[in-house]
Amino acid sequence: MDTKAFQKIYTKITQITKATCSLRASGIGYDELAVVNGKLAQVVKIIRDTVTLQVFGGTEGIPTNAEVTFLGKSPTIKVSEDLAGRFFNAYGEPIDGGPAIEGEEREIGGPSVNPVRRKQPSELIATGIAGIDLNNTLVSGQKIPFFADPDQPFNQVMAMVALRAKTDKIILGGMGLTNDDYLFYKNVFDNAGTLDRIISFVNTTDNPPVERLLVPDMALTAAEYFAVDKNETVLVLLTDMTLYADALSIVSNRMDQIPSKDSMPGSLYSDLAKIYEKAVQFPEGGSITIIAVTTLSGGDITHAIPDNTGYITEGQLFLRRDSDIGKVIVDPFRSLSRLKQLVIGKKTREDHPQVMNAAVRLYADAANAKTKLENGFDLTDYDQRSLDFAKDYSNKLLAIDVNIDIDEMLTTGWSLFNKHFKPEEVGIKQDLVDKYWPK
Amino acid sequence: MSTKGKVKGIIANLVVVEADGPVSQNEICFIITGGTKLMAEVIKISGISTYVQVFESTRGVKIDSDVEFAGHLLEVTLGPGLLSKNYDGLQNDLDKMKDVFLKRGEYTHPLDPGKKWSFKPLVRPGDKVEAASWIGEVQENAMPHKIMIPFSLKGNFTIKNIVEAGDYTIEDTIATIVDNESKEIKISMSQKWPVKVPITNFKEKPRPFRLLETGVRTMDTLNPIVEGGTGFIPGPFGAGKTVLQHAISKQAEADIVIVAACGERANEVVEIFTEFPELEDVRTGRKLMERTTIIANTSNMPVAAREASVYTAMTIAEYYRSMGLKVLMLADSTSRWAQALREMSNRLEELPGPDAFPMDLPAVISSFYARAGFVYLNNGETGSITFLGTVSPAGGNLKEPVTESTKKAARCFYALAQQRADSKRYPAVDPIDSYSKYLEYPEFTEFVSNIISENWIDLVNEAKTILQRGKEVYEQINILGDDGVPVDYHITYWKSEIIDFVILQQDAFDKIDQSTPIERQQYMLEHVLNICNSEFSFDSFTEVDSYFKRIINTYKQMNYSDFKSEKFNKFEKELQNIVNERVVAETQISVE
């Protein structure tokens, strides 16, 4: 980072913790950036003449006589069309060997969209994956995470979704990505020949964790540029938000804040909401859709990170290995897209809502039958049929390797109903049964 | 001279100020940074330091920035024009802000100062009045809006003069009143009131007893709320709190609906913005938006203003109650408000209570709920605020401070169960755990026996018993196996399933099913109980499932049809035929 000539240089740090350092300084603005011993830092607290800085690169090796200069501004990014196709680190510096971006400098983490200037999301995002399109339909302007244990193939599914979704730009915000995963994304985007509509901000496991805190705001400020200034549709991928939240807790714990549940800061809900609420549909056509990853530990969704996330996002997608068919499926019970009712049966065929609900209900009957079986009870004929249905349903619709259009998903649904059940067992409106039940 | 001050510390939106004069707790002040004034509220005073929470981002604020104290508490402006408005938590009119993004320090007028209202006086010179007396009326969205003597005036007054019927703005003087010492006070159509102070200009607040129809069967039939009642809806994320509240806001038999979107999703508010101007209030034929005010302080908007938003909403509700109207206020989610309190309390380094919430959380919640209620106004008319808040318990666990504190304050409890939501049994209100204390009020029993039927409460209790028994036998069946229990157990279980599927479950997205008038609820409950009280005979349990599924399926078709329409009657007949296949002769239902 450059420092300007007239800037005052401080050299007396009075306190250092793992993520922060403090010094005496005056005329400093809250949120302002500073450089401490060559490392970027940001003002997080000012009490009289004592300024506390959060050092993004960590405080290892910072001496008490380190040089500290203040930059007189909060973190920024330069935006222009040139962002397309480029890879950056958490500070927005190129890591692909290309030139620095020329463009308008904008503060990251800017203000929220006035809710009355939003438009209700209504554009369906098709992914070909029936576990998503049929049961948990995505809509532009939505924010939704994958909840997955670390061993689930969430990066693969997310990359697949990104490439199939027809959006003008895809912005990847990588936080604590392993180098392998980073290279995976780079490869997939490369091979798909779509690199020119992809922008990446990446913090890998090789980089200091606190740096991650900048990634979502960088990615979303770039997204706002394309969605607001250029009226483009933008898909933002944020992975892994659990590692982002971990970085938050490192900082807040170092600042002696009272931790709330699971040693997370009490402001976790607001912190995450500020990011996710950047998802928006504008009346002029531009939109920001956020698909994120929140890794779970042992499937525990009551942990503060997935719990707060669930309360913020518009649903969640669960990946689960179905041992009956040996494939990864999108779990229909725990997954939910809350915006789906804006499009299903409206942008899709009229029978979509009822087929979706009926199939999930029958799948639940199968789950009950399975419990009976496990408890050593006899199965009724209906139980047996629902189990058979469940297997077919998993294979032909829920598995993540399915790639068909929505009409075909619905047709598949009806044929499975017909194969295993009688119309009155399915509980769908009579008019629809009359029209779609295979004859 | 107003008090001024200088900034001496900044930690996120908590700012420490040194003032040069008197300041009071909860006083409003403005921090001046780069030509912008940031609104803030005093939350603690300690020695020379005044702690203020800033309702905006504090980015760029510096030590020694100037601070101006306003000399008043956080207040709202009350007057005609509140309806159909979209406000932020501080009552800024969001529609008056032209930018796509909210601009820090931009504050807009909550009403329309230039707009003329057609005023009609209700009093004459010489009439005696007091605070909250109705002195005139304007039509606000075709609804009578009473112009009142400001709530803050103490004592008795006499009308000196009042304007004739005609068009006036909210700032014009429409009356002059004099007090006992002949001091004159000019009255306009708008007034201000501090949001954290309840408006109590009424004669008495009796126990509420009139059923408030919501059209939601699991509430109206099973656990009713009343005009002026309080209730809360706790539930894990995705269980259906917001969908349920939106349904109630659309359908409830209220004159005025105040929706406080408190720290939740912006898209959910946009849904209201989009739908309410289109949807019709079936009782008046006018658009829903015309009776609604929205306070939108979504999760990405400043946290301190989130706390203010519920108070802003409640004060507007109290204003309309004082006009003798039935107000329904909804807040989603009160947990976000509690979290805003927690964030601030942590920054103040106060001694934390359970889960790091402030120690006085239970008191804050209960005094807020206490502002709702049914009242007799001084002029003998009645008014009410029915309040329903959602609670978002961490980890879905109801043993947490916000849920527990709210349980002590609210009279109705609508617990949303994860399991029901998972199996798409919407609304996911747990019929066994939920309750309405109003069912125990004799006043309420009397009221419903007049408007519904003499034996209504008995029927409701009967349905509850069947549900309870169904749950018990279901557990037995699960332990002992399908053929390990008598066939009767299966029948009992399926009878409870009929009540669940036909009465409790309701499709919020189906035009017909979404709202059920009480007359139809009565018809359906009696119908279902009739079947539940019939005896059926089966040789083996395997026949039971498929038979009752057919019954439920036919009932659902009825629910999807217009009440007593040809289609409805057809399915009803079909149902009777199915019933007669298995019913034991003496309990047979006749088919006309």
Ligand SMILES: Nc1ncnc2c1ncn2[C@@H]1O[C@H](COP(=O)(O)OP(=O)(O)OP(=O)(O)O)[C@@H](O)[C@H]1O
């Ligand atoms: N009555 C209903 N009928 C049909 N679907 C429903 C109903 N209630 C809820 N749902 C489904 O559940 C989803 C989540 O509901 P909702 O948004 O009300 O949850 P919530 O409890 O408010 O969650 P959060 O705490 O995260 O805000 C809805 O988007 C909808 O798909």
Ligand SMILES: [Mg+2]
């Ligand atoms: Mg909600």
